[in-house]
Amino acid sequence: MKKDKKNKPSKELPLGFVDRQEKELLVRDFIISNIKKVMIKYGFQYLETPSFEYSDSIGKFLPDKDRPDEGVFSFKDEKKWLSLRYDLTAPLARYVAKNYLEIAKPFKRYQLGTVWRNEKPGPGRFREFLQFDADFVGTKSLQADAELCVLISEILEKCGLNKKEYIIKISSRKITEDLFKKIKTDNNEQRLITLRALDKIDRLGWDEVKKLLGKGRKDKSGDFTKGANLSSKNIDLIEKELKKTTPETEDLKEILKIFKDYNFENFEFDPSVIRGLEYYTGPIFEVNLKFDVKNEKGKAIQFGSIGGGGRYDNLVNNFGNYDAPATGISIGLDRLVYALIQKKEFKIKQSRPIVICVFDKDSMQEYIRLQKILRDSEISAEIYPGESKLKKQMEYANKINAPAVILYGENEIKLGKPTIKNLKSGKEISISIKDIENEIKKII
Numbered sequence: 001m002k003k004d005k006k007n008k009p010s011k012e013l014p015l016g017f018v019d020r021q022e023k024e025l026l027v028r029d030f031i032i033s034n035i036k037k038v039m040i041k042y043g044f045q046y047l048e049t050p051s052f053e054y055s056d057s058i059g060k061f062l063p064d065k066d067r068p069d070e071g072v073f074s075f076k077d078e079k080k081w082l083s084l085r086y087d088l089t090a091p092l093a094r095y096v097a098k099n100y101l102e103i104a105k106p107f108k109r110y111q112l113g114t115v116w117r118n119e120k121p122g123p124g125r126f127r128e129f130l131q132f133d134a135d136f137v138g139t140k141s142l143q144a145d146a147e148l149c150v151l152i153s154e155i156l157e158k159c160g161l162n163k164k165e166y167i168i169k170i171s172s173r174k175i176t177e178d179l180f181k182k183i184k185t186d187n188n189e190q191r192l193i194t195l196r197a198l199d200k201i202d203r204l205g206w207d208e209v210k211k212l213l214g215k216g217r218k219d220k221s222g223d224f225t226k227g228a229n230l231s232s233k234n235i236d237l238i239e240k241e242l243k244k245t246t247p248e249t250e251d252l253k254e255i256l257k258i259f260k261d262y263n264f265e266n267f268e269f270d271p272s273v274i275r276g277l278e279y280y281t282g283p284i285f286e287v288n289l290k291f292d293v294k295n296e297k298g299k300a301i302q303f304g305s306i307g308g309g310g311r312y313d314n315l316v317n318n319f320g321n322y323d324a325p326a327t328g329i330s331i332g333l334d335r336l337v338y339a340l341i342q343k344k345e346f347k348i349k350q351s352r353p354i355v356i357c358v359f360d361k362d363s364m365q366e367y368i369r370l371q372k373i374l375r376d377s378e379i380s381a382e383i384y385p386g387e388s389k390l391k392k393q394m395e396y397a398n399k400i401n402a403p404a405v406i407l408y409g410e411n412e413i414k415l416g417k418p419t420i421k422n423l424k425s426g427k428e429i430s431i432s433i434k435d436i437e438n439e440i441k442k443i444i
Helices: 022-041 089-098 142-158 175-180 188-197 208-211 232-241 248-261 332-341 362-374 390-399 410-416 435-443
Strands: 052-054 075-077 078-086 107-116 127-136 164-173 216-218 225-226 267-269 283-289 306-313 325-330 353-354 382-384 406-407 419-422 428-430
Touching: 022 107, 022 332, 052 089, 078 175, 089 107, 089 127, 089 325, 127 142, 127 332, 127 390, 142 164, 142 216, 142 248, 142 267, 142 325, 164 248, 175 188, 175 232, 208 232, 225 248, 232 267, 248 267, 248 283, 283 325, 283 390, 306 332, 325 390, 353 362, 353 390, 362 410, 362 435, 382 428, 390 406, 406 435, 419 435
Parallel strands: 164 267, 353 382, 353 406
Antiparallel strands: 052 078, 075 078, 107 127, 127 325, 164 283, 216 225, 283 306, 306 325, 406 419, 419 428
């Protein structure tokens, strides 16, 4: 009898999830360090909330989702559903309700955290990603909304973009509320499908969005998305309203006045900006890049926004009778990194260790002594961690891009003079231990 071959686990990742390597992570760390500097300057407090929340606590604000586990990753724990957070705003609302009496109002907080979306992935659009949020809770002042746009602008410019490379688009949910009155629909499901469709204008264009506003649309993969079933007359009315160039709502008029006070000009009014989340109630904003972004095959792609936000005056009220009008903005950091790496050359040094080669395990005390001298001088160093002969040790050092190796065999130990080999130039130098720190610093 033939033995059944044991099924091996897959080495592939699920769609929408990626392994992130050092260069990308160092760029991300650079962006995060700039975010923190700006947030401190603007007077925001740092907050962290758990990755999991009760599903009913974070709500079902991803439009067109009927089940607790659709749009979000969820499981049932005894009698209650738990979900991985899909954004940082809904958990903030829960936090504010829980700590309402203790926190000062307005409450200004920023947060960096991983979020998860159980949705179809695309180029630069992941199902797991790091997000940055900044929010004001407990104020109706539109100065807060305006300052969030100014704040995001400063962060992007500190990360290396200039004003010609990004734009902040502004609109208001009051525009779509007026639209729903004009087309005479009070069907909540139809409204949500319409909002979700309009949120795709930037990515799909009007012709494809019209299909979603009508009977529905089949994408390139063959998946069919149910439409809002609006009449062609109402679809034309929506298109006309969302192509206006001057804001007519009072909230946007006030924000424009505040922008003028800030001398902030890097924005444009775009009523087609919708933002897909259901909880927005007033001004909304979207951060878009104005340069081409390419996919892994080098083809320019429609990248869409890297972030956005808006006013959500009723979200905290889901937990009780709390007076907590709020506004916030967020950036998908992994999307921003994806784009920035293509746009500019980051001079971020990837530190690689000096490798101390092992000739004889009985000399380990000498190798550890060298390693300590270097590490005490804040020089990255390691004793070769394997058990191979010298040829393999040299291959390892080259593979990790080590700047140099230290050769410290029997003769070198007797003389007290290690040999340093510069792996970039190939040059070797024999030097006393007391001078090794300075010589290594010349190489690195």
